[in-house]
Amino acid sequence: MRAPGATTTRHGRKTSVGMFLCIVPFLVLMFLFSYLPLYGWVYSLFDYKPALGIGGSEFVGLQWFEMLVSSPTQMQQIGQVLLNTLAISFLGIATSFLPVLFAVLLNEIKAPWFRNSVQTLTTLPNFISWVLVYMIAFSLFTSTGLVNNILQDLGIVDDPVRFLDSGGPKVWIVMTLWSIWKGLGWGAIIYLAAITGIDPALYESARIDGASRFQLMRYITIPQLIPTYLVLLLLSVANLLNNGMEQYFVFQNAFNKDHIQVLDLYVYNIGIMGSSLSMATAIGMLKSIISVSLLFTVNWIAKRVRGESLV
Amino acid sequence: MATKVITPKLRNARAQRVATSRTAGARLTIGDLLFNAVNWFGFFIMVLLCAYPFYFLIINSISANDLAAAGDVRFWPQGIHLANYEQVFQLRGLPMAAAVSVGRTVLGTVATVMASGFLGFMFTQRRMWKRQFWYRFTIVTMYFSAGLIPVFIIMRNLGLTNSFWVYILPWVVQPFFIILVKTYVESMPESLQEAAELDGANIVQVFFRVYLPNMTPILATVAIFSAVAQWNSFQDTLIYVTDQSLYTLQFLLYMFINQASSLAQAAQNAGGNVGAIANAATSQTPTSIRMTVSVIVVLPIIFIYPLFQRYFVKGIMLGAVKG
Numbered sequence: 298m299r300a301p302g303a304t305t306t307r308h309g310r311k312t313s314v315g316m317f318l319c320i321v322p323f324l325v326l327m328f329l330f331s332y333l334p335l336y337g338w339v340y341s342l343f344d345y346k347p348a349l350g351i352g353g354s355e356f357v358g359l360q361w362f363e364m365l366v367s368s369p370t371q372m373q374q375i376g377q378v379l380l381n382t383l384a385i386s387f388l389g390i391a392t393s394f395l396p397v398l399f400a401v402l403l404n405e406i407k408a409p410w411f412r413n414s415v416q417t418l419t420t421l422p423n424f425i426s427w428v429l430v431y432m433i434a435f436s437l438f439t440s441t442g443l444v445n446n447i448l449q450d451l452g453i454v455d456d457p458v459r460f461l462d463s464g465g466p467k468v469w470i471v472m473t474l475w476s477i478w479k480g481l482g483w484g485a486i487i488y489l490a491a492i493t494g495i496d497p498a499l500y501e502s503a504r505i506d507g508a509s510r511f512q513l514m515r516y517i518t519i520p521q522l523i524p525t526y527l528v529l530l531l532l533s534v535a536n537l538l539n540n541g542m543e544q545y546f547v548f549q550n551a552f553n554k555d556h557i558q559v560l561d562l563y564v565y566n567i568g569i570m571g572s573s574l575s576m577a578t579a580i581g582m583l584k585s586i587i588s589v590s591l592l593f594t595v596n597w598i599a600k601r602v603r604g605e606s607l608v
Numbered sequence: 609m610a611t612k613v614i615t616p617k618l619r620n621a622r623a624q625r626v627a628t629s630r631t632a633g634a635r636l637t638i639g640d641l642l643f644n645a646v647n648w649f650g651f652f653i654m655v656l657l658c659a660y661p662f663y664f665l666i667i668n669s670i671s672a673n674d675l676a677a678a679g680d681v682r683f684w685p686q687g688i689h690l691a692n693y694e695q696v697f698q699l700r701g702l703p704m705a706a707a708v709s710v711g712r713t714v715l716g717t718v719a720t721v722m723a724s725g726f727l728g729f730m731f732t733q734r735r736m737w738k739r740q741f742w743y744r745f746t747i748v749t750m751y752f753s754a755g756l757i758p759v760f761i762i763m764r765n766l767g768l769t770n771s772f773w774v775y776i777l778p779w780v781v782q783p784f785f786i787i788l789v790k791t792y793v794e795s796m797p798e799s800l801q802e803a804a805e806l807d808g809a810n811i812v813q814v815f816f817r818v819y820l821p822n823m824t825p826i827l828a829t830v831a832i833f834s835a836v837a838q839w840n841s842f843q844d845t846l847i848y849v850t851d852q853s854l855y856t857l858q859f860l861l862y863m864f865i866n867q868a869s870s871l872a873q874a875a876q877n878a879g880g881n882v883g884a885i886a887n888a889a890t891s892q893t894p895t896s897i898r899m900t901v902s903v904i905v906v907l908p909i910i911f912i913y914p915l916f917q918r919y920f921v922k923g924i925m926l927g928a929v930k931g
Contacts, residue, residue, distance in 0.1 A: 316736040316811055323727055324742065327781045329766065330759070331749040337758025347764075402647055411648070417914050418655045421662070424909050424920075426840035428862045432902045433661040435865055436668070436895075443664065446679045482658065486921055510640060542756075543843050547862065561756070568757045569847060581755025589752050608751060 341579035347572075361579040375563075375580070381469065382559040386537045388473040393533060395477060396484030397526055401518050403485065404492050405510070416489070419482025430479060431547040434461060461548070468556040472544065487529075488522050495521045524603070531599055531607060535592040538584050560584050662906065669693075669899040677893040692900040695892055701852060701860060702901070709857040712775040713838040720834040721827050723780045728789025729815050729823075743790075750783045756847070763848055770851040774844060779837075785830045792826040793819065829919045832912070839908060861901045864894075 343354040440457035448454045542561035568577025599607045668676045672687030768774040804818045845859040
């Protein structure tokens with residue numbers, strides 16, 4: 298605690314504005330990049346043409362929003378995009394127990410050298426870019442890639458398997474598998490940290506009661522990790538619509554496009570590539586509003602359930 | 609506070625490991641042995657799946673190019689040569705892209721570290737005018753985004769598209785790092801500041817002379833996260849940059865993957881003379897170029913990551929404390 302009185306002198310008040318002025322340049326940056334773009338939502342009410350500027354563009358009211366729910370082709374397209382988004386998000390949620398399992402099983406390995414090597418090598422993929430992941434996928438899984446070469450050498454297949462350039466809902470699974478490859482080791486770190494925080498007395502007393510190693514895992518380690526798991530689960534529910542676009546952008550091609558376009562990628566594809574800036578703004582805006590509402594909802598749930606907010 | 613939180617945990621962990629190893633040594637059943645064997649094997653496979661792709665890129669970039677292009681390099685390098693690494697820097701645009709990538713990583717990291725350190729420190733100052741309000745104003749930006757297009761239009765109106773500064777300025781203020789630093793500073797004794805102020809130092813001097821030198825552990829964490837993010841960034845080039853002299857290595861690699869596939873396709877359409885491209889051990893092939901650029905892109909990460917792993921781990925754990 299600061300000594301009482303020191304902060305309430307007139308001098309103290311004077312420096313306080315000075316302190317504020319010191320951070321103003323940073324607040325300006327923040328305003329420019331985070332708050333000012335919110336004003337850009339008005340573009341969704343215009344037929345915005347960059348060359349004409351907002352003054353020269355035609356005001357169309359809610360035309361883009363109406364189109365989203367009235368034009369059959371548009372509805373079908375956005376429906377597919379939403380389906381892709383939700384499917385990939387749900388697959389992510391359905392596999393979110395894997396890092397827990399990884400941590401619990403790694404904790405059973407007692408040789409420090411092996412444990413540490415596993416941890417280092419399995420977290421490495423988290424720190425490379427999606428472009429590089431795509432490069433790896435490209436060199437291993439194209440029709441002339443390593444995996445197809447091996448499969449053909451062994452005579453398992455005659456024609457190369459088209460891992461990367463085929464469409465259909467299995468694209469969702471392929472994308473989820475790459476996410477797991479990249480994120481599993483890193484995702485487990487938080488649980489490994491949580492395991493080291495479990496009171497050893499719990500294990501000690503259970504062992505005295507004759508608990509086996511599997512019973513320790515089942516009745517002590519896993520239940521102790523559940524609170525952490527639930528927090529992360531709620532956050533991933535809040536991020537249901539935010540898959541990001543980088544992964545899907547690098548993996549997209551003419552064959553898988555229908556099933557790989559998630560909302561973020563769709564906004565990019567129609568906005569920047571297709572120059573329907575206003576439509577893309579409208580979709581992005583709805584996405585942002587839903588995401589923030591979801592965040593508030595899960596935060597409210599978390600408050601009710603565990604008496605502590607998430608954010 | 610951070611260290612206080614972690615130390616007892618670590619002590620517990622050590623005690624726990626000692627305890628378990630003692631009992632495990634006492635009675636190992638067949639089931640235990642079987643479980644251990646399967647568990648070790650499982651993690652061995654996991655390590656292989658994670659490490660082999662990197663190894664594959666590296667051995668292919670140094671092997672004879674004709675063998676690599678034919679897909680014959682699988683377990684160890686064959687016909688080792690380093691010509692690829694000389695030749696790849698003669699590719700148009702690559703030296704420039706390397707300079708841009710290094711430049712944004714260095715400058716961007718310095719800017720982020722200094723800004724996070726300074727703001728994290730300033731937000732602990734109770735005397736600051738409307739401190740709570742400005743802190744929330746900063747932190748809340750983590751939870752919403754106007755969306756891709758409005759941000760793109762703002763960037764263009766600010767003249768940041770096709771400008772090097774688009775790689776630096778949007779990254780300067782990062783709420784998550786500010787929270788990390790603020791938490792850390794709050795764990796430092798306030799008497800440090802009081803003593804310096806009695807000696808007549810103003811707030812900026814207090815920061816630079818007293819706090820900054822004592823914040824290295826947390827700033828190292830911020831630096832390493834920020835450097836990796838800068839080095840790996842691809843999306844900002846994609847969205848904001850069309851000027852080829854501002855391409856980064858990541859973006860160039862993406863272009864090479866796509867251009868090479870269209871090149872191979874074109875060769876196939878023209879009568880299948882892909883073999884003609886790949887006829888010598890050291891002449892460039894699409895495969896050799898892609899592999900070599902990938903290794904150049906990934907090597908800094910492979911070298912840096914194990915050295916700084918503890919900082920990464922610390923970062924995620926501090927973030928978890930906050931929730």
